[in-house]
C-alpha cells in the first residue's frame with residue numbers, strides 16, 4: 001500500500017462555526033436529544049428546502065422507518081422502491097414487516113424508471129395486490145433528481161403516497177423545487193460522507209404538520225401526555241442530539257458553498273474525461289435532466305469495456321487504489337442483494353449495467369489542489 005495520504009471518496013468538511021454551536025450546547029448544558037439547536041436546525045432545514053415542517057432524527061434510515069410507520073405500513077404490505085440505491089432506502093420496509101418491490105432505473109438520471117413503475121402498478125393491480133401497496137420511494141441518487149413529475153403522476157393515479165429519499169440530494173432542485181419537498185414526505189441524511197454531516201443524523205420533512213408532530217412523538221418513545229410514563233403506541237428512540245444538531249446548524253451555513261465546490265469537481269472531471277475521450281475512449285458521467293439542478297454529491301462515471309479498449313472500472317478502481325485514492329463501484333442494485341433475493345422486481349438491466357460498469361470518484365468539497373493533481377495524473381496515466 002502506498003505511503004501517500006488517502007484521498008477519500010467524500011469526507012466531512014467543517015465550515016468553522018460548528019464548534020461554536022457545539023460549545024454553546026455544552027455551556028448551556030443542552031446535552032440531550034432535544035434543545036435549542038434541534039429546533040434551530042429544524043427551522044434551518046424548513047427554510048432552506050421550502051418545506052413547512054421538519055423533524056431532526058438520528059439518521060436518514062430512522063427517518064424512512066418513521067415515515068413508513070406514519071403511512072401505516074405493516075406486515076404483509078408492499079412498498080415500491082428504486083432498486084439502484086443504498087440499503088438504507090429498503091431496510092426500513094423490512095423493519096415494518098413489509099416487503100419491498102424493486103424498480104429498475106432509467107438512463108437519463110439513473111433513478112426510478114417511471115415506465116417500469118407503471119408496469120409494476122398495473123401488474124400488482126391485476127394481481128389484486130394494490131391495496132397492500134402503501135408507498136413509493138424514489139431516490140435522487142448521487143444528488144441527481146429523479147423524474148418526479150412522471151413518478152408523482154403514477155402515484156396519484158393509484159392513490160399511493162410518495163416518500164422521497166433525498167438522503168444524497170440535499171440542495172438539489174427539480175423544476176425549481178428542492179428535492180425532498182416534492183412528495184408526501186422527504187428524507188435527508190447527515191451521515192459522515194454526505195454533502196453536509198452531523199457525524200450521524202437525518203431528517204423527515206413534510207408539508208403536513210400533523211405527520212411531523214407525530215414523527216417527533218414517535219421518535220421520543222411515544223410518550224402520552226401524563227406526569228408518569230404512559231404509552232399507548234410503540235415508539236422509537238430516534239431523536240437527533242442537541243450537540244449534533246449544533247454541528248448541523250454550522251454545516252447549513254456552508255451548504256451552498258459545498259454544493260458549488262462539488263459541482264466544480266464534476267466540471268473538472270468533465271474536462272478530464274473529454275480530454276481522455278479524444279484519445280478514443282467513451283467515458284460517460286452521470287447524466288441529468290435539463291430542468292434539474294444536482295448538488296453533484298458524488299461525481300460518477302460509467303465505462304463500458306467494449307467502448308474503452310477493454311479497460312474496465314475494476315481496473316481503474318484498483319489502479320487508483322495504488323495511489324491511495326478511494327473510488328467505489330456504483331450501488332449494487334437491491335434486487336441483486338442476497339438479502340432481498342425473494343423480492344419482486346420490475347424492469348430490465350439498466351441498474352445492473354450501471355453497477356457493472358460504474359465508478360464513483362473522489363468528490364469531497366475539501367479536495368485540495370495537490371489531491372487534484374494526484375487524481376488527474378493517475379487517471380490520465382490509466383488511459384495513456
Ligand SMILES: *Cc1c(COP(=O)(O)O)cnc(C)c1O
Pocket residue numbers: 058059060061062085086087088089139165167168188189190191201202
Ligand atoms: C445515506 C443514505 C441513506 C441512509 O441515511 P443514514 O443517515 O446513513 O441512515 C438512505 N438512502 C440513501 C440513498 C443514502 O445514500
